[in-house]
Amino acid sequence: MKNVTTECIYCGQNGTRDNLMIEIAQLSVSTVYLFKEQTYMGRCIVAYKDHVKDLHELSVEDRNAFMDDVCRVGKALEKVFNAQSINYGIFNDLIAHLHVHLVPKYQGGPNWGGTFDMAPKRTFLSPAGYERVIGEIRAELSK
Amino acid sequence: MKNVTTECIYCGQNGTRDNLMIEIAQLSVSTVYLFKEQTYMGRCIVAYKDHVKDLHELSVEDRNAFMDDVCRVGKALEKVFNAQSINYGIFNDLIAHLHVHLVPKYQGGPNWGGTFDMAPKRTFLSPAGYERVIGEIRAELSK
Secondary structure, eight states: OOSOOTTOTTSSOOHHHHHHEEEEEEOSSEEEEEESOOSSTTOEEEEESSOOSOGGGSOHHHHHHHHHHHHHHHHHHHHHHTOSEEEEEEOOSSOOSOEEEEEEEOTTSTTTTSOOOSOOOOOOOOHHHHHHHHHHHHHHHTO | OOSOOTTOTTSSOOHHHHHHEEEEEEOSSEEEEEESOOSSTTOEEEEESSOOSOGGGSOHHHHHHHHHHHHHHHHHHHHHHTOSEEEEEEOOSSOOSOEEEEEEEOTTSTTTTSOOOSOOOOOOOOHHHHHHHHHHHHHHHTO
């Protein structure tokens, strides 16, 4: 991993990241995590392998590979959770390590028709629940 | 333009879109608009040429071209407005026509460190102000 900074939650191992998310899989140039807060069922984060702040800083080749990873996950989430849409958000003001929030949305569900709350802090799963959801996403990604 | 639907604000001419944004330029597979509400100075929308709901539905070639347009605009906004970061958001629950919100963020400015408000409805420019901003973005995009 290039450009590692020990202060970044996506660079190397750290407790802050582990409190917020669980690793699902390594993709071609990124890692996909399940966001522990599951108000939006299936919500994930795809984080680029290196410490780069903005998508437009990547080479065209790396950007295309990253967006391929992001779309692969988006498509998988839509299928696994029967989501009516997937919202995508990059908010890199303070965490200057490229990562995309992938937020499945459901007609009649939370914030349908709008944006999404960054941290609703209300819906968490049991360890078995996380294991089941992660297993389903992994299975779909490996197809 | 393929897959046109008359109900979509991004397909063809319509008043709803014109109330919300002003066309800046045609890019390779998209159009970039200035969002009239300018709480986040320089805020734009990049809309794909066809009526497609999700990024993952595009062919790899079209997706790469679209992301190239998006990044070209992001880079231009960062430079023209001296933004400290650019947030990117795709919220396609109801408007099922692929478009990305590009929201420049400023240290100490509105929602620095967080997400962004979809429609703050508080900061609008004069006609001359819009013309100036659009002129600066066009100039940077044409470099």
